[in-house]
Amino acid sequence: MFFPISRIVPLFTVLCTCFLPSCVPLGGPGSADPALRVFFLDVGQGDACLMRTPGNRWFLYDIGNDEGYLIPFLKGVRVDTLEAVFISHPDLDHFGAFPALLREIPIKKVYLPAGTSTNPAWLEVLAVLDAYRGKKETLFAGDTLIFDEGVRGRILWPFPHTDLLDNNLATVLRVEYRSHRILLTGDIEDPAEQGILASGVSPSADILKVAHHGSRTSSGLPFLAAVSPHWAVISCDSTVYGHPHPEAVADLALMLGDSTRILRTDRLGTIGFEIDGFGIRRFEP
Numbered sequence: 001m002f003f004p005i006s007r008i009v010p011l012f013t014v015l016c017t018c019f020l021p022s023c024v025p026l027g028g029p030g031s032a033d034p035a036l037r038v039f040f041l042d043v044g045q046g047d048a049c050l051m052r053t054p055g056n057r058w059f060l061y062d063i064g065n066d067e068g069y070l071i072p073f074l075k076g077v078r079v080d081t082l083e084a085v086f087i088s089h090p091d092l093d094h095f096g097a098f099p100a101l102l103r104e105i106p107i108k109k110v111y112l113p114a115g116t117s118t119n120p121a122w123l124e125v126l127a128v129l130d131a132y133r134g135k136k137e138t139l140f141a142g143d144t145l146i147f148d149e150g151v152r153g154r155i156l157w158p159f160p161h162t163d164l165l166d167n168n169l170a171t172v173l174r175v176e177y178r179s180h181r182i183l184l185t186g187d188i189e190d191p192a193e194q195g196i197l198a199s200g201v202s203p204s205a206d207i208l209k210v211a212h213h214g215s216r217t218s219s220g221l222p223f224l225a226a227v228s229p230h231w232a233v234i235s236c237d238s239t240v241y242g243h244p245h246p247e248a249v250a251d252l253a254l255m256l257g258d259s260t261r262i263l264r265t266d267r268l269g270t271i272g273f274e275i276d277g278f279g280i281r282r283f284e285p
Contacts, residue, residue: 034054035274035275035276036051036053036151037051037052037273037274038182038275039051039073039271040209040233040263040270041064041070041073041235042069042266042268042269042270043063043069043265044064044065044069044237045093045213045236045240046094046235047062047064047209048060049062050074052077053148054148054149054150054151054276055148057083058083059086061086062086062087062088062094062095062184063085063094064094065093065095066096067096067100067101070100071097071100071105074104075104075105079105081108082101082105082106082107083108083109083147085107087110088172089169089186090115090117090119090125091187092119092121092122095121098125098128099125099128110129110132110136111136111138112138113169113171114158114169141155141157141199141201147175151175151176152175152176153175154174155172155173156173157171157172157195158171158172158195162195164191167188168188169192170188172185172186172203178275178277181207182206182209183227185210185218186212188218189211189217190217190223194223197222203226204227206229206231207230207273208229208233209233209235210252212243213236213241214234214244215243215244219248220251221254224251231256231261231263232256233264234262234264234265236266249262271285
């Protein structure tokens, strides 16, 4: 359980948030920033989403495999402790930098995936976690977390006894603040998307982290219609596997009605969003 911290919002911060989003302080001891900040990090062919709550608490969903970018970025925005790290599933491009992260920055809790792997790199992570003194847990659909005052995390997938494997066991996390939602999907593919829809829980979100780097095996039209996002973020390196697939991009453009709201880390670098009582805004990290 993460306990809330209430904040008083000075007029200057409100004005700065409205008109100059990039000038809002990232927060330190005694700072008062009412926004939830979300960073989709440019970790190449991989996923890493950093979140900072209004109470200046930091959370990381997936880690990527580029410690040379990840660690300096975290230190650059003054992350001194991570309240929790979520590893969506045991693919190297989602967890590879974890050992370096654990050496460099204290982590209070690690949420492990439902799936496992015999990949030597994953076995190394498990060995590192054997000596880790923080809390460890695996989450399933229906679990709810309190990140901070007004900031909740809801697990939409997987269910405990699903017979799906590999990418389709990735932890799907929806982060909710005020009336806005961010859906983080790991590498789930069509079977898991169909499973979420069949569960009866709406996956609706304002910001969608596109599953599996924009692969053609993910982002089916029924799922996209249910999410109904305003923004779609693709974390990828097109030179590695050719992600995102043109069909996936076309389907996203169809659902969004505006291809300019499809944002790619391979073209834009790290992508930032700020969410507060005034709505959702992009900012340059």
